[in-house]
Amino acid sequence: MCTSIVEIVGAQGSGKGEDGWFDLTTAVVSYDHPHHALLEEAITIDFVNSALGPGARVAVEITLESAKGLLAALARAIAAADAVESERLRGT
């Protein structure tokens, strides 16, 4: 990579790759040369299982603007989900 922008965070859940669903261990976010998107640099997000080899990967390559939109959407969805969970906790 020609930038050193890489952020790594644990990820619990599942991802669907070329060979079907697999358990996730990690999400890797970087700003780097994309392999497929016709951009010079892209925000790339890889959901991987680091124990299963390089092919256990769900990848996206999106523009910086798209990534900002995704971040905002995530924030809204998470806030709404937190509200639902708080409600659920009050009901128990």
Place this chain on the structure above:
Amino acid sequence: MAYEGMIAETISINGNKGEPISAYVARPLGAGPFPGIVLIHHAPGWDEWYREATRKFAHHGYAAISHNLYHRAGEGKSDDVAAKVRAEGGVPDAQVIGDTEGAVQWLRAQPYLTGKVGVIGTCSGGRHTFLFACHTKSIDAAADLWGGRVVMKKEELTPKLPTAPIEFTKNLSCPLLGLFGNEDAAPTPEQVNQHEAELKKHGKQYEFHRYDGAGHGFFYYDRPMYRIEQALDGWKKVFAFFEKHLNK
């Protein structure tokens, strides 16, 4: 019509500390002798473009080898393997130097070699090319194509990349070709100037060419950064440089 043919195949070579790594080799058919070229692949991986570039050098009369710096990350499609390496913070500089020396020595052991070897790389491979040329006495020419992070800020240094390659300039052991786009962000034109100043300071033999209207990766015909005029001129400069220094 003269008969033309080449052989291209994957092989295993001894990399850093004698560890086996994979490599792709291509050369014209026939006894030779051929000058040698080592291609150091870019950050996007040991991929189809590097296979093509290896065969391009064979087409031009070289015995060429492109070794797989990402071999240790496991088998897989080149983009998946490159993503794994990216998540691991890249490959260690010391390992790259050892792997590349292995590729040079593999070439030097072949009966069809003239005895001259050049090294070329693009993107991170350009950086690795310069770094290697500062750590070996075994090559005769080196071509750094838009290698980013030859100049590095202190905060960019990591255990795998412990020293900015520019710090090794005084040890550069062979003539250097540099091709850069003036719209590149890594390396920036200012960083290219800084590198050139260091080469001048140490009296090194080099030629730098800077292209207007081009950024990073302007040879890659399948990417939006492709700039046909600059790429065609750049390839001419690459082949002229190696013809001059490898005594074709």
